[in-house]
Amino acid sequence: MLKKVWEPVEINGLKIKNRIGLPSLVNMPGGEDGFISDQTIRWFECRAQGGAGLIMTGAVVVTPPDEAALARRRSMGFNKWVGVTDDKYIPGWKRLVDAMHRHGAKLGVQTVALGPQSGLAPSLPPYPDEKHHKLSTHEYNRTLPPVKEVTTEEVEKHIQDTVDVAVRLKKAGVDIFELHLAHGGANLYSAWLSPMYNRRTDKHGGSWANRLRMPCETIARVRQAVGKSYPILVRIGSDELMGNYGITLEDTCKILVPALEDAGVDCFDVSQGSIMHSPEGIVIPMYYPRGIFIHHAEAVKKATKKPVIGVGRIVDMRMAEKFLEEGKADIIFMGRQLVADPDTPRKWLENRPEDVRGCIGCLAGCGRPCPVNYDIQDEPVPFTPVKNPKKVLVIGGGVGGMEAARIASMRGHKVTLWEKEPELGGMVGALAKTKLTSEFQNFLDYLGVQMRKLNVDVRVCKEATPAAVEALKPDAVIVATGSSMIVPDIAKGKADVMDHIEACKNQRAIGQRVVIWGLVAAELAISLAEAGKDVTMIGRGGDETLARDYPGPRRWYVQRKLLDINTVRELPWQKLVSNPKVMFHTDVKEIASGAVITTDNDGKQLTIPYDTLIVSRERGSNNAVYEALKDKAPEVYNIGDSAKVGEIKDAVWAANEIARKL
Ligand SMILES: Cc1cc2nc3c(=O)[nH]c(=O)nc-3n(C[C@H](O)[C@H](O)[C@H](O)COP(=O)(O)O)c2cc1C
Structure with missing residues (x-):
């Protein structure tokens, strides 16, 4: 079925067994x-074993850390890291290389010099257009250290550090050296290239030729040090998605790629975006179409004869195949997909693509x-087959319940799953019906298939009454009955009022004028507005509370779309919209028939008419089933939202922790 993805590919004579890789x-x-x-080895080995031909490490820093840097790292929670600045690290790297080679994969290491985000920059702020910093002011500045400008003399030190690291990596047997030149303020070299960060007046600033001087000299010196036949990659930010304030695709193809190729680069790993301005180019939220940036790789391919790597929200091997077939790239990197399921390539090779667990793009980790x-x-509860299978009843067919059923069944238990609704999926299933969160369906599809393949006895429309449970006589019961939105008394029972979950499930019943009470449901609000509804969100908080609990790039997307902040707006997805309209500092006083009566901070009253009012505020645990059943079987567990309201991860992980110990 797939052909091109399995073809070997060469980078400067290094043969890679297939065209699927893990990016940094x-x-x-x-x-x-x-x-x-050991955890480092295990993490990478899983991905090599899963079939990817090329495995890149995440960015490793070439500058030996001083005490201040170490302290900063620790304060950011990075007390464990991967070092490369001393020969003492070589034995560890050798182990990692061996682990990759055992599975026929090649190892590349991405190297990075600390940049503006870590306190070092080509020039001091403020950078040319302060308005492009609004998003970063909103989100980032509180964690940014003060920035120091790199002196002309220090440039040499950065080059030498990088060369030393390249030599060390080669000595350790690492197959590929990569220099990170992408993502704006994320590192020194990309900031050096960026017209936004580099406003130097010495030989390293101003023109493209000057800005290219340090990166090209570094590549040339690495080449000299590692020899002709050692593969050198660069990760480039092909388009910083900031218009003329950043690097454009045209600059990349006309200037950057030819210059780097002349300097000695063997392969271009094509990314995009700038970490503090257009992070959605780097970690693309699930709202964007899959494979959205592949045209960047395609353009770079036209500018060079060297192999080109394409990346960006490619979660399906068929899409990888198509892009390769169409000549848009020579290698496809799948990042988050190989995080979600490291065995993706292997499952295709074994002709069981239905077993691939698709990344949902949630960006939560x-x-x-x-x-x-x-x-x-690092240390999951081990998965072991059981010697004495038990009769296990799982109550609730959301992601937590299905995951518990999957694990218990795979271990050999005899599993029954009851769901009171007519279909499986629970709250995640409802959210998957909303356009912006439709990628959640990937996980449901996977779990649904596994229920069937593992012969879990699934019963829908099945209430878990104590009598029904006692009649089944299970040895163990896992309750995963989820949570429900809490609807305030003033809205309860009123016509045309729904909670968020009902609204997701029954979008056809939603009228034209929609009011959403609460500032959490931004994804639903945008989805409904995009479907043509007139949507108003209201909430008591200020603009900083909008989508507050969303993971970073999802929150930035929403804030950029809904808040009038001055920020990069180059892509259609970055445009400010007037629908949905968001009203902050607004309190709901009364729900009248077809209208919400609100007051703002100054006590001013406003009546907002609606056809449908959607309540999306707090959730409460559905723990009544657990309370009724907790002494009705030898073992009874409560997991996920029905134990404590949380995220998808909490439910899925709790399911594993219980089902692996049963
Ligand atoms: C958690 C996380 C960490 C990342 N770290 C790096 C990094 O160290 N260097 C880099 O160049 N890109 C980094 N990226 C970007 C990825 O390499 C990749 O380009 C991006 O995730 C898009 O690919 P995907 O949609 O297949 O995940 C990171 C992305 C994520 C989600």
């Missing part, structure tokens, strides 16, 4: 003091942790 993910597990740990992949963590 900085949150790979490290070890104490930078030594590669992406490696450390991943909500749909419990095994990603």
Whole structure:
């Protein structure tokens, strides 16, 4: 079925067994003091074993850390990391290389010099257009250290550090060296190239030729040090998605790629975006179409004869195949997909693509942790087959319940699953019916298939009464009955009022004028507005509370779309919209027939008419079933939202922790 993805490919003579790779993910597990740990090996080995031909590490820093840098790292929660600045790290790297080679994969290491985000920049702020900093002011500045400008003399030190690291990596047997030149303020080299960050007046600033001087000299010196036949990659930010304030695709194809190729680069790993301005180019939220940026790789391919890597929300091997077939790239990187399911390539090779667990694009961890992949963590509860199978009843067919049923059944237990609704999926299933969160369906599809393949006895429209449970006589019961929206008394029972979940499930019943009470449901609000409804969100909080609990790039997307902040707006998805309209600092006083009566901070009263009022505020645990059943079987557990309202990860991980110990 797939052909092109399995074809070997060469980078400067290095043969890679297929065309699927793992891109750099900085949150790979490290070890104490930078030594590669067993967890590091295990994390990467899973991905190599899963069939990817090329495995890249996340960015490793070439500058030996001083005490201040170490303290900053610790304060950001990185007390474990992957070091490369001393020969003492070589044995660890050798172990990692061996682990990759055991599975026929090649290992590339992405190297990075600390940049503006870590306190070092080509020029001091403020950068040319302050308005492009609004998003970063909103989100980032509180964690940014003061920035120091790199002196002309220090440039040499950065180059030498990088060369030393390249030599060390080669000595350790690493197959590929990569220099990170992408993502704006994320690192020194990309900031150096960026017209936004680099406003130097010495030989390193101003023109493209000057801005290219340090990166090109670094590549040339690495080439000299590692020899002709050692593969050198660069990750480029092909388009910083900031118009003329950043690097454009045209600049990349006309200037950047030819210059880097002349300097000695063997392969272009094509990313985009700028970490503090257009992060959605880097970690693309699930709202964007899959494979949205592949035209960047395609354009770079036209500018060079060297192999080109395409990346960006490619979660389906068929899409990878298509892009390769169409000549848009020579290799496809799948990042979050190989986090969610490291065995994706292998499952295709074994002709069982239905077993692939698709990434849902939620951005809640992406490696450390991943909500749909419990095994990603350092020390998961081991998975072992059972000697004495039990009769297990799972109550609730949401993601927590299905995951518990999957694990218990795979271990050998005899599992029955009861769901009171006519279909499985629970709250995640409802959210998956909303356009912006429709990628959640990937996980449901996977779990649904597994229920069938594992012969879990699934019963829908089945109420878990104590009598029914006692009649089944299970040895163990896992309750996963989820949570419900709490509807305030003033809205209860009123006509045309729904809670968020009902609204997702029954979108056809939603009228033209929609009021959403609460500032959480931004994804639903945008989805309904995009479907042509007139939507108003109201909430008591200020603009900082809008989608407050969403993971970073999802929150930035929503804020950019709904708040009048001055920020990059180059892509259609970045445009400010007037629908939905958001009213902050607004209190709901009364729900009249077809209208919400509100007051603002100054006590001013406003009547907002609606055809449908959707309540999306707090959720409460549905724990009544657990309370009724807790002494009705030898073992009874309560997991996920019905135990404590949380995220997808909490339910899925709790399911694993219980089902692996049964
Ligand atoms: C958690 C996380 C960490 C990342 N770390 C790096 C990094 O260290 N260096 C880099 O160049 N890109 C980094 N990226 C970007 C990825 O390499 C990749 O380009 C991006 O995730 C898009 O691919 P995907 O949609 O297949 O995940 C990171 C992305 C994520 C989600």
